[in-house]
Amino acid sequence: MKKILYGIDFGTTNSALSIYDEEKKEILTTILIPSLIYFPETSASEGSLNYIVGETAIDAYLEDGMKGRFIKSIKQILSRSSFTETRIQNKRYNASQLVALILKELKTRADQFIGQSCTKAVIGRPVFFDDDNTSKDTLAQTRLNKAAELAGFDQVRFQFEPIGAAFAYEKTLTKKEHVLVADLGGGTTDFTYVILDPNKTGNIDRKEDLVASGGIYIGGDSFDSAFMWEKGTPYFGKYTQYEATPGKVLTVPKSLFANICSWDKMNFFNGLKIKKEIEDYYYFSGNDPKFKNLITLIDHNLGYSVFQSIEKTKVELSFQDHSCFEYSNMNIDIKEEVDIAEYDRIIDKDLQKIAHYMTEFLQKNNIQESAIDSLFLTGGTSLVPAIQKLFKSKFPHIKVNSGDNFTSVAKGLAYSSYLFEDGY
Template structure:
């Protein structure tokens, strides 16, 4: 019987699984699905995962419970559980649902119930916070167990990306890997060479790693704050008492800029507050959009429009932020320079962290032979410019932005030998 190992990249936006045949030492298949869960409005219908979640969400007229960016809540101590159809789900439960879906699809391809896997994790789940990082790792470990894996090792995601890149090399290189995903930006500096691919001991090749809690979702949140929230009543005034006019609390709009908060932004108290603000604002039309957004679980579709705007701007100098749903009408042209200004604070934070990372680890830019960028966020123009300006002498390489990490994790079987 063949022996298989699964390399699993559980991501904020997408999750991937690479199947590694340990006999032939080859990757036979790679599966990728959106990291999405949809609980049907009718509890008896259960839930669906991945692309099917989007289809069901739309066919149910967005009346069920749609869960996105589950990875973001792993490090959040404030999140303990959510109740869906009178059943409690904690962070590990939600992550396990996605991992089980990946495993089930892979098992169908291999014809086996594989229990051996290398699971990717960011260098830091939430910046350099040991307590949050420990919480996230504990939850992820529990989710992996719930998904049915018993032989497990964890590997930093950028190291996984590096091992995927190593398969294409013809000579030894000192490589700086930047993995820019939906939730984090991670760096690893290491030595790669074709002769060492799949070797059992790579510890001496790992020279430095680090990460910062900024990714594609951070950029989307900044965009939502600047360009989205005005359409949902950010500047709404209401009459608190006779003759006393106040602004609606800005915290309401900060919450809709963060998907993991919007996911669970459905308490009775907050809904009552919003109805009161709406009434005392004189039924402000744009604030009504906020109520419609929350009541009809439209968050995902709004952020899909933001994502599409972002993708268009990786290829063109202008895009239209367009959204028309249940009376919410957004149609606004966005220039590339305008978008880059919106995300400039976060790109600058990445640039500053990179500078700190290089200095802290005594890495001279002229000692770097190659740059390898992976992750969907690496395609953004200002990110590419950041690296080109910092390392003008080095070629910028990239692989499959959504499968590289999973493939590299599958090549990390040496972890089981230690």
Template structure:
């Protein structure tokens, strides 16, 4: 019977699993799903809590009129000490429980392909789950480890995600190279500088080839949040004024709108007090129609469908000069033309933070740009035009390569079996 190893890239936006046959020394298949969970509005009396994972979760959520609980960007909560649990259908789910549902779905799909119950996995992790905070980093990996065990894996090792991407790239080169890998995902941007050698593919000890690793807590979700703040919130009444007392005109607190710019903060609006405050703002604003959009967004759980429109604009501007930022649902109507220059201006602060971190990373580890043979970019956010321009401008003399932006890491993790040789 063949021995198999799974390389698992649990991502903020998408998750992938690559199946490696350790006897044939080859990757059999790679599967990927969106990192999404949808809990239906009502609990199934037969199957317990009714939940759907991945692409089917999107379809079910939209067909059910966006009711129930829809959960995305779960990876973001792994390092958050403030998140302990959430209650769904009178059952408590902690961070590990939610991640387990996605890992279990991937495992079941892969086990069906090989016809076996695989217990062995190399799981990717960002260099820093939360900006070089050791306590939060340990918490995140502990939660991820528990989720893997709950999903049915008894042998687990962890590998930095950009190293996984590097090993996938290593299979394609013909000579030794010094490579700077940038893995730009939904939640983080990670860097690894290492030596790759086609003659070392599958070698048991690669520690001496790893020169430096680092990362920053900025990714595709950060860019979407910036866009939501700049272009989205005005449609939801960010500048709404209300009459606090007769003759005293105030503007609705900006902090209210910060909570619709990131998915995990949407629960902020579930409290009774904030609901009462929103009703009061609306009434004393003279029933401002744009502020009414905020109430519609919250009460009808439209956050995910709205952010899909933002993401569509981001993707189109990766290879176009102009895109439409459009959304029409329940009297929320947006149809605005966005130029690439406008978009780049909106995300400029985040791109600058990535550049500042990269420069500091190279200075800290004494990496001379002239000695780098190749740049390897992976992750969905690496396709953003401003990101591409950052690396082309910073390293004009170095070839820029990329692999499958959604499967490279998983494939490289599956080639990291040497981690079990300790």
């Protein structure tokens, strides 16, 4: 049997697995799938899978008229102590079990490629799962470890995701560099300051080269939430007024709309009590048509399709100055012209948080800008023009590099086989 190791980047939006041949010291291939799970409304027959993972999950969900349970951004529930389990098709799933479904799908595809079962993996994790909160971080790490076990891995090591990205970048170097790595994903933005040297590639001990790591719980999903709040929620009745008592007019609670701006909070609407409250607001608003859109969104599980349109707008604004946020389904009609300047304004609060954290990170670790030879940006969110602008304005005289924004981390994790050596 071949000596194989998997480098696994379990991401908020996409997940990747690189297959590493430990004898040849090379990556054979990398598999990339969306971090999505769809549970059809009707359970599968006994003995067959009752869920679909990855790119086919989207197609199946849309073909079924967006019924059943569609789950995305699962990574974000790992650190949530408030999430214990959810019931789907009369079966209970906790956080580890849901994550395991994605890891198992990656493992199955990789095992088929190599023709054998591999149970050894280096799995990436953000520097902080939920900002600098030790108890939440420990909970998330424990859950991710259990997910790996449930997926069939019995030899597991964990590596910070930006360190994985750094080792992938190191493969492209011809000389030693002091590098600031920024990994901007769907859920988090992580930084690592590392000394990279092509002559050290494959060395067992790299501890002294890893100077500092840190992260903040802001990523592409934060941008999408901000956009939904600004551009989407008015179409779902954010400004709806209702007559609480005769002559007393109030605006419906803003909290309702905060919960449609974050995918993991959509389950807030599952309870009978909140559904009854929403129906009451609708009645006392005089059947406001925009508030009716909120009821339609919830009752027909349309959240994902709305966020698909937001994602499309974000991607278009990464390559052009104007886009149109459009959505039309079940009498919900949205059409909003957006230019890059307005989009930058919408996400500015999150951008400033990233910028502030980056400055703190450098100061806390006594890293002088003059000591940084190059920047390496990875992750899908690094493609957002405002992010590029942020780094270029902060470091005007430092070259900004990037690799494959969706597979760099997985490849670097695969190069981290030294973690299995004694002393780690």
